Amino acid sequence: MNFLAAARGETVERRPVWIMRQAGRYLPEYRAIREKVEFLELTRTPELAAEVTLQPIRRFGMDAAILFSDIMTPLEGMGIDVAFRGGPWIEDPIRSAGDVERITPLDPDAGVPFVLETIDRLVEALPHEVPVIGFAGAPFTLLCYLVDGHGTKSFVRTRAFLREEPAAAREALNRLAEGMATYLAAQARHGARALMLFDSWVGLLDRPTFREFERPAVEHILSSLRELDVPLLYFPNQGGHLLQEVAGVSADVIGVDWRIPLTEADRLLGSGRYTLQGNLDPSLLFAPGETLDAAVDRVIAEGSALPRGHIFNLGHGIDRSTDPDALARVVDRVHAAKV
Amino acid sequence: MNFLAAARGETVERRPVWIMRQAGRYLPEYRAIREKVEFLELTRTPELAAEVTLQPIRRFGMDAAILFSDIMTPLEGMGIDVAFRGGPWIEDPIRSAGDVERITPLDPDAGVPFVLETIDRLVEALPHEVPVIGFAGAPFTLLCYLVDGHGTKSFVRTRAFLREEPAAAREALNRLAEGMATYLAAQARHGARALMLFDSWVGLLDRPTFREFERPAVEHILSSLRELDVPLLYFPNQGGHLLQEVAGVSADVIGVDWRIPLTEADRLLGSGRYTLQGNLDPSLLFAPGETLDAAVDRVIAEGSALPRGHIFNLGHGIDRSTDPDALARVVDRVHAAKV
Numbered sequence: 001m002n003f004l005a006a007a008r009g010e011t012v013e014r015r016p017v018w019i020m021r022q023a024g025r026y027l028p029e030y031r032a033i034r035e036k037v038e039f040l041e042l043t044r045t046p047e048l049a050a051e052v053t054l055q056p057i058r059r060f061g062m063d064a065a066i067l068f069s070d071i072m073t074p075l076e077g078m079g080i081d082v083a084f085r086g087g088p089w090i091e092d093p094i095r096s097a098g099d100v101e102r103i104t105p106l107d108p109d110a111g112v113p114f115v116l117e118t119i120d121r122l123v124e125a126l127p128h129e130v131p132v133i134g135f136a137g138a139p140f141t142l143l144c145y146l147v148d149g150h151g152t153k154s155f156v157r158t159r160a161f162l163r164e165e166p167a168a169a170r171e172a173l174n175r176l177a178e179g180m181a182t183y184l185a186a187q188a189r190h191g192a193r194a195l196m197l198f199d200s201w202v203g204l205l206d207r208p209t210f211r212e213f214e215r216p217a218v219e220h221i222l223s224s225l226r227e228l229d230v231p232l233l234y235f236p237n238q239g240g241h242l243l244q245e246v247a248g249v250s251a252d253v254i255g256v257d258w259r260i261p262l263t264e265a266d267r268l269l270g271s272g273r274y275t276l277q278g279n280l281d282p283s284l285l286f287a288p289g290e291t292l293d294a295a296v297d298r299v300i301a302e303g304s305a306l307p308r309g310h311i312f313n314l315g316h317g318i319d320r321s322t323d324p325d326a327l328a329r330v331v332d333r334v335h336a337a338k339v
Numbered sequence: 340m341n342f343l344a345a346a347r348g349e350t351v352e353r354r355p356v357w358i359m360r361q362a363g364r365y366l367p368e369y370r371a372i373r374e375k376v377e378f379l380e381l382t383r384t385p386e387l388a389a390e391v392t393l394q395p396i397r398r399f400g401m402d403a404a405i406l407f408s409d410i411m412t413p414l415e416g417m418g419i420d421v422a423f424r425g426g427p428w429i430e431d432p433i434r435s436a437g438d439v440e441r442i443t444p445l446d447p448d449a450g451v452p453f454v455l456e457t458i459d460r461l462v463e464a465l466p467h468e469v470p471v472i473g474f475a476g477a478p479f480t481l482l483c484y485l486v487d488g489h490g491t492k493s494f495v496r497t498r499a500f501l502r503e504e505p506a507a508a509r510e511a512l513n514r515l516a517e518g519m520a521t522y523l524a525a526q527a528r529h530g531a532r533a534l535m536l537f538d539s540w541v542g543l544l545d546r547p548t549f550r551e552f553e554r555p556a557v558e559h560i561l562s563s564l565r566e567l568d569v570p571l572l573y574f575p576n577q578g579g580h581l582l583q584e585v586a587g588v589s590a591d592v593i594g595v596d597w598r599i600p601l602t603e604a605d606r607l608l609g610s611g612r613y614t615l616q617g618n619l620d621p622s623l624l625f626a627p628g629e630t631l632d633a634a635v636d637r638v639i640a641e642g643s644a645l646p647r648g649h650i651f652n653l654g655h656g657i658d659r660s661t662d663p664d665a666l667a668r669v670v671d672r673v674h675a676a677k678v
Contacts, residue, residue, distance in 0.1 A: 155659075156622065157620075159622035160658070163622050163623055164625045164626065203577075203598070205598075205612065207600075209620070238577075240580050241579050241599050258545055259542075259545050261546075265608040281498070281545060282495075283495065283498035285502075286502040287502035287503065316493070319495045321495070328625075
């Protein structure tokens with residue numbers, strides 16, 4: 001239970017570690033399954049989704065198992081058709097105030113039964129010491145795909161939509177926040193013992209825009225989940241410049257990308273307020289062993305200096321061309337380190 | 340000459356303004372030319388490249404004319420085949436130490452005669468008060484395209500290359516730095532009165548990696564150009580977290596993206612050391628007029644608080660779907676503001 005203890009700021013016996021996208025293409029056992037089923041089908045087949053969630057736990061012994069799914073998955077239950085073409089793809093994007101009406105409330109039992117069944121299976125399969133992390137996409141990040149229609153470098157249409165139609169954008173973010181709050185609560189009911197909100201694209205916003213649009217939506221989700229007594233994690237990716245504004249959100253853990261040191265993030269967030277999660281640059285997994293070890297030790301040293309606690313992770317999802325043995329080396333080194 | 344004066348930290352009569360990608364698809368007169376010629380052909384045809392460079396000057400009255408070209412253009416003269424498929428495309432990317440040998444020195448007269456002729460034409464066509472800004476891509480940004488082969492969200496292969504082959508990566512950055520120093524010096528010889536280095540992807544690096552790989556390469560270029568007595572501009576895009584490390588480079592002007600306030604950038608760079616250029620969020624050009632005006636006024640107020648000087652610009656290139664009238668409104672408002 002080191003992961004949950006660290007998330008709550010309690011003492012741990014060893015430093016917990018898990019890895020963003022730990023279930024994924026860099027693992028041959030994952031690729032073997034993906035040879036047989038498409039990505040979307042995999043996310044919708046509880047037996048297989050549970051299996052790929054468990055693969056990295058078996059191989060590396062991480063301290064938490066993050067549900068295998070996609071941030072766009074619940075939108076299917078909210079009136080939005082999502083395809084997958086190397087990434088999420090919205091055939092009919094949201095471009096007007098009228099389009100926002102298409103975003104409807106989520107009924108998890110009807111909209112995402114396969115996700116809930118995947119969690120049921122995981123709870124049964126995992127040892128008690130390894131909790132399931134449930135997750136959702138944060139509203140602005142979801143809106144990026146809904147408005148631009150697919151991944152882009154800077155989601156210009158979405159950012160323009162915030163300016164052209166601020167009231168409609170706020171309404172869309174509210175609807176997404178409501179849906180994600182419902183979605184995460186359902187995951188917790190089915191046994192997810194921590195809940196994480198991924199804000200992959202929030203780094204595109206400056207502080208006033210974050211404060212005006214995304215922070216209220218994120219806080220709406222987090223504060224509505226507080227009563228569940230489950231640790232809440234928020235990851236404002238590439239959001240080093242936003243941390244002063246993130247400070248105060250109702251989370252237990254803030255994820256930090258690889259661009260700024262953990263100790264600096266802690267200072268910006270109000271020292272000791274949150275457990276921090278991160279933040280090894282995933283590209284370091286391609287370095288020679290000694291370089292990688294030194295980099296891991298640097299993150300551990302930073303983590304040890306944090307007043308509240310540290311959960312080791314990468315500063316971004318693991319890349320598909322990573323050698324699994326490099327990751328094994330990292331996990332073992334973190335576990336062997338003094339806490 | 341307000342642009343050059345501001346770059347040098349001297350008094351100006353009115354606040355200079357130019358816009359990144361001011362010659363581009365948002366202008367109907369540009370699209371009219373692009374209907375007849377492909378992008379690469381346009382960059383290689385001095386008469387047309389000069390014409391599109393002049394279009395925004397005629398329409399908006401900016402204080403500087405940036406050469407119409409592409410950061411990849413000089414690489415054709417350095418042994419690298421560059422195609423264009425919506426963005427730069429390298430058919431045969433650099434993936435090993437051996438591949439780095441393919442990057443050869445640049446002879447500007449042989450490799451980029453069309454760029455030099457474009458500048459000749461611009462110098463002749465422009466009034467003396469409107470200087471030509473020459474430019475090049477910074478070494479890490481060029482390396483991103485050379486190694487990954489085309490634009491991606493996070494240039495994973497390039498970042499892995501820095502880790503796997505640090506000596507080869509350094510050699511590639513050196514060769515690119517040598518080439519860009521030669522390229523920029525040639526542009527100045529032909530009449531470019533300011534030189535800008537675009538580091539579009541440097542924000543992917545953390546501080547130690549920037550310090551180890553990119554800063555020395557950037558400084559090599561800048562310091563070699565110092566003797567030309569031409570103002571030097573460096574734009575570390577998305578590099579708010581790097582500004583402490585950027586501090587001290589041999590530039591006159593640092594470009595700031597839209598994510599952090601100009602006054603904060605100035606503090607991080609060592610207050611008053613550089614003139615700052617930026618940093619209106621380009622998405623604000625989609626806002627209603629009064630919202631846009633207020634945002635422009637905020638940037639002007641920030642700029643007025645800078646100890647050394649301010650050149651108004653966007654915090655990133657203007658988007659192709661921008662209404663030219665919104666940009667006219669911005670340029671006029673900047674020019675009308677008290678300095």
